[in-house]
Amino acid sequence: NAGVTQTPKFRILKIGQSMTLQCAQDMNHNYMYWYRQDPGMGLKLIYYSVGAGITDKGEVPNGYNVSRSTTEDFPLRLELAAPSQTSVYFCASSLGVTGELFFGEGSRLTVL
Amino acid sequence: GENVEQHPSTLSVQEGDSAVIKCTYSDSASNYFPWYKQELGKRPQLIIDIRSNVGEKKDQRIAVTLNKTAKHFSLHITETQPEDSAVYFCAASESNYQLIWGAGTKLIIKP
Numbered sequence: 001n002a003g004v005t006q007t008p009k010f011r012i013l014k015i016g017q018s019m020t021l022q023c024a025q026d027m028n029h030n031y032m033y034w035y036r037q038d039p040g041m042g043l044k045l046i047y048y049s050v051g052a053g054i055t056d057k058g059e060v061p062n063g064y065n066v067s068r069s070t071t072e073d074f075p076l077r078l079e080l081a082a083p084s085q086t087s088v089y090f091c092a093s094s095l096g097v098t099g100e101l102f103f104g105e106g107s108r109l110t111v112l
Numbered sequence: 113g114e115n116v117e118q119h120p121s122t123l124s125v126q127e128g129d130s131a132v133i134k135c136t137y138s139d140s141a142s143n144y145f146p147w148y149k150q151e152l153g154k155r156p157q158l159i160i161d162i163r164s165n166v167g168e169k170k171d172q173r174i175a176v177t178l179n180k181t182a183k184h185f186s187l188h189i190t191e192t193q194p195e196d197s198a199v200y201f202c203a204a205s206e207s208n209y210q211l212i213w214g215a216g217t218k219l220i221i222k223p
Contacts (some may be wrong), residue, residue, distance in 0.1 A: 042118075042201055042213035043156070058210060090155060098144040098163075098205055103155035 001026050006091050006104035013081040013111045021076040021107050023091030031094045032074040033058075033101070034066065036087040043090065049074055081111045114139040116204050118214025126222050131192055133217045135202035136184040142204040145178060145185045146211070151198045159200075160187070189219075197221045 004025045013019055025032065030051045035043040045058030049068040063085060065077040074093075078085060088108050092101040115138040125131045137145075146161035162169045162176045162185065169176050175188040185204075189196055199218050203211040 040216070042116075042203075042215045043211075044213075045210055048210070059212075100146075100158045100161075101148075101156075101211070103157070105155055 004093055004102050004104040006107050010108050017081050018079050023074045024072050025093040029093035029095050033092045034076045035090045038087050083111050086111045114212040116212050116214045118202050122218045124220040131189045133187045135214050137204040141206050144205040146203050147187050148201045149198045192221050194221050
């Protein structure tokens with residue numbers, strides 16, 4: 001199993017550009033999450049999904065959108081990038097509502 | 113909503129000594145409390161977790177204790193080793209799929 005795979009690992013965007021962070025898992029997990037981690041801080045939940053076709057907002061959803069058309073994939077869309085979105089983004093999945101989160105390697109995004 | 117505070121932000125201990133990291137939470141409905149370890153530039157990984165129906169859980173050199181009345185939980189690492197150096201995060205969760213994370217503790221093991 002590859003676990004949780006995120007792409008790209010690094011990206012530099014200009015203010016106002018848009019992009020999609022890709023996330024895929026091969027563990028047949030229903031629950032998937034997108035977090036952002038700012039330097040020296042904990043993780044903030046952006047969006048989560050409890051299954052294909054179902055998504056919901058987390059703590060910090062503004063400026064982002066997600067979709068979940070399949071169990072495996074959970075892309076995160078950044079519209080009109082702003083410097084405040086400079087962060088490391090982690091995708092994660094879990095088998096149950098509570099229990100171990102399996103994280104991807106992270107995507108480091110810089111908005112200039 | 114839930115709020116999680118974690119202390120200290122940095123902890124430096126001598127190799128072989130014990131380390132204790134503490135977290136407090138605000139929502140008495142929270143029922144799941146994991147601890148994650150994040151090495152520099154790596155992804156967070158679960159090291160231990162505890163549910164609200166248990167007061168203590170141990171796994172080799174790592175233990176977690178939970179005091180529901182006081183709404184705090186702690187991570188204990190005994191006989192610390194250089195590979196324990198990392199940032200440790202606590203988190204708390206109700207049943208609504210959202211983990212609320214502490215800000216992290218940087219643990220430094222001095223040789």
